[in-house]
Amino acid sequence: MSTQPPSPTRAIRLQDVGEWHFESDVVVVGYGAAGASAAIGAANAGAEVTLFEVASGSGGTSAMAGGDIYLGGNGGTPAQRENGFEDRTEDFYEYMLMAGGPDADAERVRLYADNALDHYHWLKEQGIPYRNTHLPGKVMAPGTGDCLIWSGNEAAWPFSEKAKPCPRGHLPDAVGELGGGGRMLVDKLSASAEAKGTQVHYDARALALVVDDEGRVRGLAVRIDGEVRYARARRGVILCTGGFVLNQDMLHRHAPQVKRLADDALSAGFDDGSGILMGQSVGGAAIHMDELFVTLAFYPPESNVRGILVNEQGQRFVNEDAYPGRVATQCLRQMGEKIYLLTDESIFQQPSELSRMEVAAVGESWEEVERELGMVEGTLVNTVSTFNRYAAKGEDPLFHKHEKWLKVLDEPPFAAISMHPGEAFYPFFTLGGLSTRPTGEVLGQDGEPIAGLYAAGRACSGLPRSAEFYSSGMSLGDCTFFGKLAGKAAAEATAA
Amino acid sequence: MSTQPPSPTRAIRLQDVGEWHFESDVVVVGYGAAGASAAIGAANAGAEVTLFEVASGSGGTSAMAGGDIYLGGNGGTPAQRENGFEDRTEDFYEYMLMAGGPDADAERVRLYADNALDHYHWLKEQGIPYRNTHLPGKVMAPGTGDCLIWSGNEAAWPFSEKAKPCPRGHLPDAVGELGGGGRMLVDKLSASAEAKGTQVHYDARALALVVDDEGRVRGLAVRIDGEVRYARARRGVILCTGGFVLNQDMLHRHAPQVKRLADDALSAGFDDGSGILMGQSVGGAAIHMDELFVTLAFYPPESNVRGILVNEQGQRFVNEDAYPGRVATQCLRQMGEKIYLLTDESIFQQPSELSRMEVAAVGESWEEVERELGMVEGTLVNTVSTFNRYAAKGEDPLFHKHEKWLKVLDEPPFAAISMHPGEAFYPFFTLGGLSTRPTGEVLGQDGEPIAGLYAAGRACSGLPRSAEFYSSGMSLGDCTFFGKLAGKAAAEATAA
Numbered sequence A, B: 001m002s003t004q005p006p007s008p009t010r011a012i013r014l015q016d017v018g019e020w021h022f023e024s025d026v027v028v029v030g031y032g033a034a035g036a037s038a039a040i041g042a043a044n045a046g047a048e049v050t051l052f053e054v055a056s057g058s059g060g061t062s063a064m065a066g067g068d069i070y071l072g073g074n075g076g077t078p079a080q081r082e083n084g085f086e087d088r089t090e091d092f093y094e095y096m097l098m099a100g101g102p103d104a105d106a107e108r109v110r111l112y113a114d115n116a117l118d119h120y121h122w123l124k125e126q127g128i129p130y131r132n133t134h135l136p137g138k139v140m141a142p143g144t145g146d147c148l149i150w151s152g153n154e155a156a157w158p159f160s161e162k163a164k165p166c167p168r169g170h171l172p173d174a175v176g177e178l179g180g181g182g183r184m185l186v187d188k189l190s191a192s193a194e195a196k197g198t199q200v201h202y203d204a205r206a207l208a209l210v211v212d213d214e215g216r217v218r219g220l221a222v223r224i225d226g227e228v229r230y231a232r233a234r235r236g237v238i239l240c241t242g243g244f245v246l247n248q249d250m251l252h253r254h255a256p257q258v259k260r261l262a263d264d265a266l267s268a269g270f271d272d273g274s275g276i277l278m279g280q281s282v283g284g285a286a287i288h289m290d291e292l293f294v295t296l297a298f299y300p301p302e303s304n305v306r307g308i309l310v311n312e313q314g315q316r317f318v319n320e321d322a323y324p325g326r327v328a329t330q331c332l333r334q335m336g337e338k339i340y341l342l343t344d345e346s347i348f349q350q351p352s353e354l355s356r357m358e359v360a361a362v363g364e365s366w367e368e369v370e371r372e373l374g375m376v377e378g379t380l381v382n383t384v385s386t387f388n389r390y391a392a393k394g395e396d397p398l399f400h401k402h403e404k405w406l407k408v409l410d411e412p413p414f415a416a417i418s419m420h421p422g423e424a425f426y427p428f429f430t431l432g433g434l435s436t437r438p439t440g441e442v443l444g445q446d447g448e449p450i451a452g453l454y455a456a457g458r459a460c461s462g463l464p465r466s467a468e469f470y471s472s473g474m475s476l477g478d479c480t481f482f483g484k485l486a487g488k489a490a491a492e493a494t495a496a
Helices: A033-044 A060-064 A078-082 A089-099 A106-125 A181-195 A248-254 A256-260 A274-281 A302-306 A324-333 A366-372 A379-391 A474-492 B033-044 B060-064 B078-082 B089-099 B106-125 B181-195 B248-254 B256-260 B274-281 B302-306 B324-333 B366-372 B379-391 B474-492
Strands: A022-029 A049-052 A199-201 A204-211 A217-224 A227-239 A292-294 A308-311 A339-343 A358-363 A414-418 A428-430 A441-443 A449-455 B022-029 B049-052 B199-201 B204-211 B217-224 B227-239 B292-294 B308-311 B339-343 B358-363 B414-418 B428-430 B441-443 B449-455
Touching: A022 A033, A022 A199, A022 A217, A022 A474, A033 A049, A033 A060, A033 A181, A033 A227, A033 A474, A049 A227, A060 A181, A089 A106, A106 A474, A181 A199, A181 A474, A204 A227, A204 A274, A217 A449, A227 A274, A227 A474, A248 A256, A274 A449, A292 A324, A302 A339, A308 A324, A308 A379, A358 A366, A366 A379, A366 A414, A379 B379, A449 A474, B022 B033, B022 B199, B022 B217, B022 B474, B033 B049, B033 B060, B033 B181, B033 B227, B033 B474, B049 B227, B060 B181, B089 B106, B106 B474, B181 B199, B181 B474, B204 B227, B204 B274, B217 B449, B227 B274, B227 B474, B248 B256, B274 B449, B292 B324, B302 B339, B308 B324, B308 B379, B358 B366, B366 B379, B366 B414, B449 B474
Parallel strands: A022 A049, A022 A227, A049 A199, A227 A449, B022 B049, B022 B227, B049 B199, B227 B449
Antiparallel strands: A204 A217, A217 A227, A292 A428, A308 A339, A339 A414, A358 A414, A441 A449, B204 B217, B217 B227, B292 B428, B308 B339, B339 B414, B358 B414, B441 B449
């Protein structure tokens, strides 16, 4: 009936589908960590699964990550126990609830906290190798093959006061310059999905959902080799299409703060929001669309954490040992455009080129640095002297940086390293997406599920839904755990 | 066909409407400033208009406002010219572009800047009386019947550097305790709408839109006297239903920062988001849903502006002469929960009960105040001494407060007044809503208009779309100007 070309924003009516070119119980869109996990979950529940991926291979943006997955609870994973960390479920739960931000989904967090240890074993069953080793201190994705890292705000104020700190980032045993952990993670998951019979179609661009008169999703239009093809999903379609960080229009309409940043979107190339748009085209609600996760790799070297951060007014504004995503969020909230990291001789290291942080001023005294930065007389100097006075006693009464990272900044020469938003490397991706139940069922504006439609990963608003509170490993934890559940739920749905 | 009760989240199919109980060219939903202006605009373009209002009288949340409308350009309104302000269109435009925030709609701003002077005359034609008097200084809705006030950030840094400052808030000639200007505004507009033949139905709850197979909006279901009634709109339905500040579910899913505030939603009782949901039910896109306008009435008395604001760390963070909405936004961004206004004997006045601001500390020296507040030694004292040192020279190099508001805080006793979010009076309303063209046409996710559907006022994201940059009078300016345009556009649409 319609002569317009298929578009994610316009669902296709069932009666307009002439012929089904593919047919299975479950259709998964997107082959990152969420899509692969959804396929496994569905296959394990007995479903035939067809998966469409727009790229020529698996991975999506998941494969760009370090591969860190946030796990713990139930007394701890093997890596936690082996290294002396007993992780109580209630501490894990309380921390995750904070990490989800002011609108954390308590039901989702509960399910995750209770079952994250089982999920660790599930990941191992899919072939992902984990060592039982722990790297203390501040690391990102070290690429050493070691497993357990501190990957969030656990040990930082105010989190540390509300839940017993424990490292919970679990990296796969992958060695390489950028770690390669995310790549390995998806490779193992996709191998498992395919071993269980998932039919994968690459270079297949999902175009639009197919919906019947009752509003139930019945399938998907895809473009393959330049032709529109229709895939029937007897039980459900699962959108695992990632976020919308490459969709400038959506970014501007929902998260215009992105305009303060340089062009450092974290994406493998296909996070165009099309899955979210498809979900909305059949009445799905999108939530927390303004939440842009932003981080700032101001370490390694971890010695930088012993420096202090100041804004254009020469004031501190955050505990520098907080997770760098939290630090970056605070950097963006400061009045004025400049942010500096202050270091002394004992901790200074030339910033890496990748970080695009430049040395802005060097001086034999803080007065000299203050002058060189053009700051108001007495401001920076007073900030440092107040900090130093308490740091000498092992205290930070203003921002509660942990004693372990406190260093009296009194060894000249002193330096200020610029890390201004818009200039330094602040990579970002989106956290907003479709509203779903923990089962992945996509919810309408009325809070009721849309029959036949599921979503997982960054196409939905999941465990991570607040840039200010995020921890590394939450997103891949969410993708794999809730991807698996979405697969199971779709497989067990009544066939249409 | 459907047996479910009508709901804003679920459009009704044309074929399911048995009988039309009302019929006109244009159907307007909501009778605040936007709805009344839409009715006038439609009637002036020759349309028959039917208007449904859920309350028992006109007004909506518009009637609670001071009635301030942001106007200027083209050399100035009579009140501006009479008081020596020549308001160039380009200054007006530049300022409005800033006031719209990072995603300001340049097309809408252009249209408004070019035509705001005409709009002033249009408002007068509807019967709204304006004096040509000006109140200088910092006022809100003084209720004196005077017209022209400074109602935004025009004279405050950094706005003052980018557009020539000019007062642009225009209050109607209404005298009374809370001004009553908003009430008078809606009364005059509704009298005009009714004089032009608008058929108004009170106690009429809009339930759902009616849509045909091509996706064109054809009418509305309303509940009147407990019965579902159908209203046919031959040319268009205009949603003027206000925002969603009373819808807890929507607030939490889009603007969870609201959880930091006390229960001070600004609403006449019906800002439940139902118009936004109705728009979404037929594919309308909602944008900037996280933007919650928040303000803080820390003046009058305007002498408070001569005090300085500090956070829990004893640091300043904003130019205190900025618009109080901008101040409130910055208060909410500070790390820590406490915000204090510091005053000295010469400027101290007991805060009004309404503001819920309490005196937190009093001292003969700033050291004493610092101690009494439990602040870290030297922090507050240094903030005040740096401020005082420059204030004595008529400068504020840190936050660029205008010289006119600078006062050396050196006359004891000194006081700190608490104005903590969650305790003090931070009234708020929502700025996010349907995406529309300046004509009011509601846009789908693909940026194309949805035939037969229009929106104006806070049901859409209009001129004001950023809490940080907002000015008083922008929302009523938007409601009346773009309400009028939406009415005209709907009236001139092809009949279905």
